[in-house]
Amino acid sequence: MIGRVEEIARPRDFIVRDIEICKTQIVVTRDLDGKINAFHNVCSHRTNKVVLEARGSAPAFACSYHKWVFGLDGSLRGVPDADGFIGLDKSKCGLQKVACETWNGFIFVNLEREPNVTLKEFLGAFGETWDGLYLPFVDNPVIIVADLECNWKAIADGFSEAYHGAAIHPNTIGGVFLTKDNPFGRPHDMQFRGPHHWAVISGNPDYTLPEAFQIERLVSSGGISTTGNSFGGESQNEIDRMLAHPAINGSGANPWINELTGIFPNFHIDLSPGGFWTHQFWPVSPSRTRWESKWYIANATDLRTRFQQEHYVAKLSEIMLEDVGNVERVQQGIESRVKPFMELGDPEALIRHTLFHLDKWINAASAAEALAD
Numbered sequence: 001m002i003g004r005v006e007e008i009a010r011p012r013d014f015i016v017r018d019i020e021i022c023k024t025q026i027v028v029t030r031d032l033d034g035k036i037n038a039f040h041n042v043c044s045h046r047t048n049k050v051v052l053e054a055r056g057s058a059p060a061f062a063c064s065y066h067k068w069v070f071g072l073d074g075s076l077r078g079v080p081d082a083d084g085f086i087g088l089d090k091s092k093c094g095l096q097k098v099a100c101e102t103w104n105g106f107i108f109v110n111l112e113r114e115p116n117v118t119l120k121e122f123l124g125a126f127g128e129t130w131d132g133l134y135l136p137f138v139d140n141p142v143i144i145v146a147d148l149e150c151n152w153k154a155i156a157d158g159f160s161e162a163y164h165g166a167a168i169h170p171n172t173i174g175g176v177f178l179t180k181d182n183p184f185g186r187p188h189d190m191q192f193r194g195p196h197h198w199a200v201i202s203g204n205p206d207y208t209l210p211e212a213f214q215i216e217r218l219v220s221s222g223g224i225s226t227t228g229n230s231f232g233g234e235s236q237n238e239i240d241r242m243l244a245h246p247a248i249n250g251s252g253a254n255p256w257i258n259e260l261t262g263i264f265p266n267f268h269i270d271l272s273p274g275g276f277w278t279h280q281f282w283p284v285s286p287s288r289t290r291w292e293s294k295w296y297i298a299n300a301t302d303l304r305t306r307f308q309q310e311h312y313v314a315k316l317s318e319i320m321l322e323d324v325g326n327v328e329r330v331q332q333g334i335e336s337r338v339k340p341f342m343e344l345g346d347p348e349a350l351i352r353h354t355l356f357h358l359d360k361w362i363n364a365a366s367a368a369e370a371l372a373d
């Protein structure tokens with residue numbers, strides 16, 4: 001997953017994304033027909049980078065080295081002193097195209113030159129179940145990015161289980177979902193569809209904001225939010241539209257607090273009564289990861305909401321620091337090669353599921369073979 005359709009809302013808009021582990025950069029554009037295109041950012045002349053900005057709007061792209069010009073669809077439009085190139089066939093010199101498709105407004109690319117499966121085939125029953133999601137405030141994310149000295153799985157695993165809640169979140173969000181009957185946050189339900197999956201986390205019906213959370217009590221008087229990003233009024237209507245999706249809380253958790261969906265291998269969409277957020281775990285090398293987390297919130301239209309959001313971001317940062325606090329030490333343990341395996345309990349079944357499918361994908365001859373039962 002490489003971006004959102006809102007990031008290239010108008011014709012001529014473009015974004016550029018690094019995929020470090022593949023040593024490439026992808027340009028995604030919206031052309032004059034409104035179609036989304038993706039191509040490698042490598043000039044067809046002598047491989048310079050063509051697009052140097054991270055995002056913007058442009059009618060075409062001129063490479064800075066010798067000014068070959070490419071259209072929004074990547075096709076070669078102009079070559080200075082073209083007569084100097086004997087037999088140059090411009091139609092064969094476009095930027096290398098990358099297959100791209102969208103699902104729920106997320107733009108996915110497939111770097112295979114001839115994709116073996118479509119996005120619909122890849123997402124399969126998971127994609128059908130979660131299609132048609134209304135995603136509120138999708139043009140207004142709070143973005144957290146961190147480069148961490150660990151394998152991408154070390155971070156992804158941490159966001160695939162709630163077992164750690166009692167140990168690392170007791171002073172922040174632990175009380176929201178841990179109860180006497182469920183002190184270790186066992187999932188209410190887990191569902192598996194091909195390599196993708198989701199888990200339902202139930203909440204603590206007796207939760208109230210502790211006395212010590214004085215500022216949070218002050219800013220949350222419109223209703224206690226489990227994630228902090230429920231702001232009442234108009235924004236609640238937006239969230240209610242999202243919550244109307246039939247797949248949410250299919251197992252009837254009461255109260256329902258979180259739907260943790262994982263799109264294989266490195267993309268999570270989390271849904272909660274307060275809104276939604278996403279995680280992406282980008283491998284940079286076997287022992288380095290760029291973690292990108294986006295938390296979508298309403299545009300603040302008054303001071304109170306703005307203050308609540310500032311508080312929310314501060315609290316969120318604290319929780320995220322708790323979440324990633326152990327991952328580099330985990331990596332050091334892995335690299336020591338002391339342990340030949342890890343113990344994974346049933347509440348960590350999403351991790352087991354991803355590992356099972358990773359093994360399948362690594363050993364399969366094609367994506368279609370990896371997806372086969």
Ligand code: FES
Binds near residue numbers: 045048063066068
């Ligand atoms: S390398 Fe791009 S125009 Fe020469």
Ligand SMILES: [Fe+2]
Binds near residue numbers: 164323
């Ligand atoms: Fe956590």
